[in-house]
Amino acid sequence: MTTVPKFVIGNWKMQARHEHGLQLARDIAHGMKEAPPPAHLHTIICPPFTQLDGVHQALKEVCLPHEQLALGAQDCYPASSGPFTGDISAPMIRDMGARYVILGHSERRQNHGETDAVIRQKVKAATAAGLTPIVCIGEHLAERNEGRAASVLSTQIEGSLTRGFRGIVAYEPVWAIGSGITPSREELQRKLQLIRALLPMRLMTDDIRVPVLYGGSVTSVQAPSIMSIEAVDGVLVGSASLEARSFLDIIGAAA
Numbered sequence: 001m002t003t004v005p006k007f008v009i010g011n012w013k014m015q016a017r018h019e020h021g022l023q024l025a026r027d028i029a030h031g032m033k034e035a036p037p038p039a040h041l042h043t044i045i046c047p048p049f050t051q052l053d054g055v056h057q058a059l060k061e062v063c064l065p066h067e068q069l070a071l072g073a074q075d076c077y078p079a080s081s082g083p084f085t086g087d088i089s090a091p092m093i094r095d096m097g098a099r100y101v102i103l104g105h106s107e108r109r110q111n112h113g114e115t116d117a118v119i120r121q122k123v124k125a126a127t128a129a130g131l132t133p134i135v136c137i138g139e140h141l142a143e144r145n146e147g148r149a150a151s152v153l154s155t156q157i158e159g160s161l162t163r164g165f166r167g168i169v170a171y172e173p174v175w176a177i178g179s180g181i182t183p184s185r186e187e188l189q190r191k192l193q194l195i196r197a198l199l200p201m202r203l204m205t206d207d208i209r210v211p212v213l214y215g216g217s218v219t220s221v222q223a224p225s226i227m228s229i230e231a232v233d234g235v236l237v238g239s240a241s242l243e244a245r246s247f248l249d250i251i252g253a254a255a
């Protein structure tokens with residue numbers, strides 16, 4: 001019997017300055033070395049662009065296999081190079097030793113006006129550069145309360161994933177991010193089952209299990225209960241990934 005891979009992803013956002021980021025990466029790596037998680041658990045840390053190289057070097061010093069602890073970025077530009085001032089391309093991210101990239105986070109959809117079509121272009125670019133895309137989807141509170149969550153998720157899946165998508169999907173209800181509120185077990189189970197049912201329209205096959213993660217106010221307290229939901233393949237963690245002990249506890253809960 002094959003074990004389904006699980007994922008714990010830390011999204012540092014724009015929150016750790018250089019030295020803090022390097023120390024955080026070292027502390028996480030050392031903690032994982034002392035208490036190694038099982039082989040089916042993959043941990044990914046996603047620092048700001050400016051720290052990718054430094055964190056990559058810091059992780060190399062601790063010598064953990066990348067299957068265990070890998071590096072990811074928080075966004076990429078859809079083109080691979082060109083006159084795009086201030087942007088960073090997927091191949092540049094790959095050059096820094098990253099293997100994953102978060103795309104379509106609700107903060108980018110909201111603050112940068114990213115549409116599903118733009119996100120799909122980024123997914124294409126990331127995949128072409130050899131990065132695994134981690135695509136975030138999720139409804140706003142009003143959409144949930146008006147009973148429109150299913151159609152929002154369906155539109156996001158159809159619009160932001162490429163045909164034959166191979167990557168990770170993170171269900172992040174916008175109302176749960178940074179709010180301290182998480183969906184009930186029943187709601188989470190229902191939403192993840194819905195996402196799984198919608199995915200084959202983009203994967204073009206029923207045979208592939210795309211990892212579907214949950215994100216939104218995950219702490220070491222909620223992680224065991226969230227990870228025990230059958231449909232959950234892992235967690236995407238914001239605030240609680242900025243402190244080594246709490247992130248290591250979440251890794252422990254997911255193991």
Ligand code: PEP
Binds near residue numbers: 217
């Ligand atoms: C996020 O923004 O991806 C996230 C999950 O944040 P938090 O855990 O802080 O809610």
